Amino acid sequence: MxxxxxxxxxxxxxxxxxxxxxxxxxxxxxxxxxxxxxxxxxxxxxxxxxxxxxxxDLSDLLADVALERLRPIADPEDTGAMGSDIETFIVDYAEEMSSDVGRGMYSDILGSSSDSAARCCHYTIHHLETLRQRAEGRGEPGFEVDAAMDKIVAPIVYHILFQDKAVTPDYCRALVSDFLGGKG
Amino acid sequence: MxxxxxxxxxxxxxxxxxxxxxxxxxxxxxxxxxxxxxxxxxxxxxxxxxxxxxxxDLSDLLADVALERLRPIADPEDTGAMGSDIETFIVDYAEEMSSDVGRGMYSDILGSSSDSAARCCHYTIHHLETLRQRAEGRGEPGFEVDAAMDKIVAPIVYHILFQDKAVTPDYCRALVSDFLGGKG
DNA sequence: CCACTAACGCTAATAATTTGCGTTAAGGTG
DNA sequence: CACCTTAACGCAAATTATTAGCGTTAGTGG
Incomplete structure (x- = not known):
């Protein structure tokens, strides 16, 4: 980069x-x-x-552009409750990234020799962290960001990258509800 | 490719x-x-x-080589029980792929315009399928391969690719035991 | 063993990348 | 605000990578 x-x-x-x-x-x-x-x-x-x-070189330039496009410009939407906040954020994120353009951004970032990959996932962590703090501010119990990365984000990104199955909104919602349900 | x-x-x-x-x-x-x-x-x-x-071009050649290296040559080790079969396979896989060479193979595969990405993950699915059948042959209850991909493989590969945290054997074992524990 | 043609080697043409060097202008300083 | 320093630039030449044409070699099927 x-x-x-x-x-x-x-x-x-x-x-x-x-x-x-x-x-x-x-x-x-x-x-x-x-x-x-x-x-x-x-x-x-x-x-x-x-x-x-x-x-x-070209791959570093493409990674630089991709990273800029992924850089958070606004906080995730506030829907009033933690569950719907996470669901909305995840479904939107998956839809955006499962397009050809989205998958291309991932490829560019992973193909670069810079540290853009780690930066890219810090952006996602940051958004989840925002949602967690917002939830706790409302008096909700909150959630583990790391666990959400493993149980929700990782499978979605995996399937987008390896193109082994379609990442549908229903699939995303199932991951979210599984994550939230498996806590109580 | x-x-x-x-x-x-x-x-x-x-x-x-x-x-x-x-x-x-x-x-x-x-x-x-x-x-x-x-x-x-x-x-x-x-x-x-x-x-x-x-x-x-070079990226397609690199992807071709990477795919050949990942092609299954032997079935995963038989340790006598499903839990240890999965754990052994996953820990070995993670160790192999978290090296620079391993991460490079992923990058090459994901950077290629061919369908090597989908093929690559089919190899992993195939190995898990082998373990499932072996378990059922022993009279064990088996497991959902898709769920194992989501809960075990995806997080490991995600962290290898995005280099946001070290993928240790302990971490892998925790994912496996979480997956197996969450079923009963 | 022969015919057919995929895949090859060679080479010339084209395109991409690197490098040296003089120039421009951002950012700091008196 | 004029001056100094030097990062970053533009240009052009040299190098290196890629593509394409064309004759040749050698798998494969009959």
């Missing part, structure tokens, strides 16, 4: 923005296996060497 | 063997990001064009 930007403003930031935007546009138009660095460079209006120097 | 070989014998098979062996050797010596097709070609004694024509 890109090393942290040492300079945050001006030209450097404009290039980062233009390149990221271009990658997202290309990803929506064609298969990732057809995308090349020179192609991105031309569309974004920067020389290829700038991309190579800054991101290293 | 490589299309199925139309010709199984002679020269074609020798090349496949030489290339696979070379890839495994290189993988043991250096980081995968340093490996190139021309490098493999020279060491294996074949022209690069042959590799490109047959495997398409």
């Amino acid at each position: 890109a090393r942290e930007m040492l300079r945050q403003g001006g030209r450097s930031a404009r290039i980062q923005e233009a390149v990221h935007r271009t990658v997202k546009e290309l990803l929506a138009q064609m298969d990732r296996s057809e995308i090349t660095v020179p192609m991105i460079a031309e569309k974004a209006g920067v020389p290829p060497s700038t991309i190579y120097r800054r991101w290293g | 490589a299309r199925e070989m139309l010709r199984q014998g002679g020269r074609s098979a020798r090349i496949q063997e030489a290339v696979h062996r070379t890839v495994k050797e290189l993988l043991a010596q250096m980081d995968r990001s340093e490996i190139t097709v021309p490098m493999i070609a020279e060491k294996a004694g074949v022209p690069p064009s042959t590799i490109y024509r047959r495997w398409g």
